Amino acid sequence: MTNFGYRRRWKWALLVSATIELAASGTAWAQAPADADMRADITVTARKVPEPLLKAPLAVTSISGDSIVAAGLQTITDLTRMAPNVDISGGIAGQLQGQISIRGISTLVRNIGLETGVGIYVDDVYVGRPENFVQHLLDVDRVEIVRGPQGTEYGKNTIAGVVNVQTKQPDADPGASIRLDAGNYDYRRGEAVLGTRLNERLSVRGAVAYARQDGFYKHLSGGKDAGSTDLLTWRLSAKYAPTDQLSFIARWEGLRDRGTPAFFQADALAGYPADFPSREPLHINNNRPNRLHRDSQGISMRTEWASDAITLTAITAYRDSSYHASLDDDQEQVDFVSADNFSDDSHFFSQELRLAGGTGKLRYLLGAYYFDQMVRTDRGLGLGADTGVPGEPMLTTKGSVKTESGALFGRLDYELTDRLSLSAGLRYTREKKRAHFVQDDASGTGIFTYLGFPNLTFDGRSTDDDLSPSATISYEVVPDANVYARFSRGFKSAAYNVDLASSLGGLTASPEKATSYEVGLKMLTLDRRMRLNLAAFHTDYDRLQVSQVLGSGLALTNAGRAQVEGVEGELSLQLTSRLQLEGNAAILDAHYKRFDNCGVPASVIPSVGSPSTDCTGNDLVLAPHFTGYGAVSYEVPVRIGTIFVRADVDHRSTVYFEPTNSDAFKAGPRTLVNLRFGLRRGQWDIAAWVQNLTDRIYKTYADDRSGLGVYRTAAYGPPRTYGVSLSATF
Template sequence: MTRFRTQFFAALIGSTAFAALAASPAMAQDMSDDAVATADADAPIADQVAAEGDEIVVTARRREESLIDVPISMSVVTGDSLIRTGAVDITALQDKTPNLTLQIARGSNSTLIGFSRGVGQQDPLWGFEPGVALYLDDVYVARPQGAVLDIFDVDRIEVLRGPQGTLYGRNTIGGAVKYVTRRLGSDYHASARVSYGSYNQLDLIGQVTVPVGDSLSIGAAVARYKRDGYGKNLNTGAEQYDKDVLAARVSAEFTPSDAVFVRIAADRTLDKSNPRHGTRLAGNGGLPSYEPTASVYDTRAGIGDTNRVLAQGISGTGEFDLGGPLTLKTITAYRDGHTDTLIDFDNTPAPTLDIPAEYDDRQFTQEIQLLYQGDRMQGVFGLYYLDARASGAFDTVVGLLNLTILTSGTVKTKSYAAFGDFSFDVTDQLKLSAGLRYTKDDKTGTVYRQNFTGLRSPYFGNATAVPGLLRTDYTNSRSFDKLTPRVSLSYEPRTDLNFYASYGQGFKSGGFDMRGDAILTPTTVNGYEPETIDSWELGMKGAFLDRTLFINTAGFFSKYKDQQVTIQSPAQGGGIASFVDNAGKADIYGFELETRMVPSRHFQASLVLGYTHADYKEFFTYVGGGTTPVDVSNARVFQNTPKFTGNISATWSEDVAGGTLSFTPAVSLRSDYNLFEIPTPALDQDGYYLVQASLNWTSGDGRYRLGVTGRNLTDERYRVGGYNFPGALYGNSIIGYYGPPRTVTATVEVRY
């Protein structure tokens, strides 16, 4: 860890000093005063135009642009909008944006699972990389642990759909989620927010910005989230689905002139919520200890209730006007995290199928961008470097056999990339954009897997466990590289109307299966191959009827190749066989529609609709212990990909008691979806809808807000995850995890 911290500080000092020297001739030059204000809105489309002259500014192409001008299907949701509608973390985005799945992973409170347009990765084990990338202020968050970011100190969240490989790299094959925190500015301001709600929910959030002189500002934000569980562990009495999170961010911004901006920021999140053990959905294979639970939020797990997730990081960002059309930007960051968790697969007091686990990760990243803003050409050229290490260990405890299989390992990754993306105004109405990225990943994987007689291995505290069969013990290295292009053509027949067509390619490098069993699947030592996607898109963004109607719509078609699919199944003689398939070929097509109508200052309404059709054309895998791959595409489906997603909402506002009273009801829907590639009727979720509503009063000067929000008002029960290990040896382990029940929350907020 010391080496990584040394790298961070050395690179931060070096890159900032280099950029400052390069910028020195232009220190006295003023930057443009034509920056456009960022709007605020309740609607998912987030107001391309919130009021006359105000536009949403996004950084999807690594430079500030109006949302309408960006030839990418994307949604923007403001932080204030999420807060006013009662959203606590970023998983609420899936109710507001089309064709998106963001869920809390099985067994955890803060591990993120993301899918967009059918592409993602649900396996949070170290070594596997997400297909929908998460960025915190332009810093890539490589691991899903600790990635369920809470909604505080956030300006906006940008959701980019489709492959973003040119500007964002190898792991944006399905899209990217950009969490953008607030810049401090040069004025003093502070806020405090207190929320109390169902299940003794108590949220305390405070933020402050203090200017020090004319060029330095210091800011801090702290959030404490505490809530009882939606259910109980009927075996231990512990809370189930509770929340216990402490999060903080601190930052300092230095602006000695209009040509220089430097920001240092640090964040830390500690999650001590109990593990989510799920609930049983099927019989117990003859085990006498099993009893069904009355609530889907209850469990009878016996493994314990200790869970701890720590995620933290520090970053330095420098922006330097080099004079004329050039700006230099440097982003240096270091992040690390540690997780101790437990998963009880059988949900019984006995250790029939239990998993104690721990994860460690750390990453150092350095990115340098040279931005060009000319009269007819705009763009960015950049270099990127990542040095990351992800490791962990877990026991697979099969109690009926008095057997434990210890699995541990490490994946080291060094990634290098060079990229460029430029737009050229062919005419005042016609614009051509093109980009290219070269990515090279060097990976070294170490996997160790061994049988022990006894319940738990020595690694997890059982010193009397007897070593047995060594199943896997190897270290291997592989390199993967790829050129990923993107090109788009935009036609703007008038202001606030943009038609575009684009093509882009995404790439996620191969790797090593940390669960790989070299006895059951000897080829696991060779690792698995990269996956790629080619995506075509047609879209339109525009404002109509004197800016009272806004429409964003896009249609897409993608060809998905060599998708990485993790398959786990019970193995003869005990234990779980795991292997990663590259699933052949698939076609994905669909559309997104986001509309917003603002006929008056007292009323607005929005509609969001997404459709995704994902179909495997080839899916070669081993069946029934065979040694020749068989095409099973007709029996496989895409996971976490409902065909339809939608949301409809409206807001009525009236002037009341010296302020504004607004009421916002909303309904979101998701059609049927499968939790795994193999249809599992006991786990797969039927379509459902969620009803939300919020009532907010804001004082005329904006200093005070009183709010009440209700979420899942019809108290719908819907599964967001599960496990399927049938058979008496494993306790017929078919368990499900559920989204939150009905909750009501009251909030008081004060701003200074």
């Protein structure tokens, strides 16, 4: 731990030194003409009120819709490389349970009793369960990724950070656009957007996208390749403004997914040699189907009344989502598992009210939030004939979790001087949960109890109250250079393990809290051609909820404490009118400070010597020590239009997928390279692109399913893909 302490002191000293030197030297070059680069006018709403990114006193990355198109981003998963200290794994079931990490804080959310620590919002509406996360970035105005606990302003208290997708307003960009893509693995995608103003008070906008692609997990016996895409996404919105002060925006969006996911492949299998053929990355040989039907839709109404002094906002939303999936856990021509069927169905209603305004040097934000969610799960796990157990016995798990949450929140911002500002916020949350869970071996053979899955019935109730404060001080050192210091706290209520369980002892976890201290620098320089954001942070993470796949069921517990520290930076530089550079980098030290009841995956027990161990000092799950991203864009005017080229490089260091930090369940460092080039002529664009240029093979997840004869699973990211895109606006 001595080396950890040295690294932490070095990182803080580096940031403070850089802040002082850059701010001091900025006196000479931070001045800029009034008509300088318009990037100085980037507006964000990370604190629920519009403000310049330069003056927003927290770590937030704003990615414009134009940048999303230029980088060829398709889903929220693709966005993670654009912001420092943000990552997403494949999770156990890929898009169903993708595990998002911000600053080393993540949660394995494969069961309905556990909520993610990262809040995903679309147009300020919390989207709920992780099966709603992966959808097309369709008709997006911008995406804001806010890092650190966001307990004060956001509707659902979030402990790690927020990804807020803002789609285009119904009255924005009247007209139409289309986009067509084609690539290898028989990739096809089409997108269409139409917006129009029916009269001076009423505007409507619609967007739809459909993508399909063959699977890139090759089936060795001629069966259906896995990892395929069959995804339809749509958005429809309307805005009615009866007066200049009052407006109503209604939205309906949803998705329909019929892809064939790979979920994972077997990496170590009982009775098979270490080098069995389907162990080769991106290969499967299942004799039972992998299947997914996923549907989700949500509606919302945003009402806003604004005067010169105040703005009153009300957001009412409802969403339902469901999925039905099946997989062959052994992914081989063997029947260790005859069936693994799982489905979840969720519904939620939310209501948010906000009042924002100000007078003189004082600004305020007041709000109330209500959230009501019901989720049900139904799973069946059957043993196959190759286990030697006759009759293919079935273990069923059925459960439900109801969550009701209410909150009051507020923030005051006060300008002490023209340069110095203070901000203080507070949120009170009360969250009630009620869980019911039944696990049953209907066959009565007792084999599942022997394998570690006993019959059990569980009912749980919890009521958690929390006060989450925040405080910020910001100072304008010179024009276009600001420094800030921020304190914030996030909270997550009690959790339940409504999933395959090994005992009644691992079904509950207490609430968790994260307290963060952050200092940062934001500046524009070189005649506003360069934007630089720096931040350093220290987070104390108490009673973090840990969900583990241990080979014989799942375990849910609380680690005692964890500590997260790091430094991160973002840079955007317009070298010339044709050449632009951008990138980010982060150093992270996220480890358990106390975790002496850490479960050990069954396949690792022989080397550890016990089913539990002390994980104190180990890295948190999905917490790379270093991440880096860089992109270069260049445009060349020619007679027939403009040629554009973009290249980006994304690097992640080693990450672990479970707390013991076993070498069996980790992913080594990886670097991905993407290229895009094309021609823009008037309203038309044509581009060629390649993702993962070097065809890098890298793991996105691994776990232990020894109770089912699978000692280790492995999921991989996509191989090299390439294609062309054609788009036009009218």
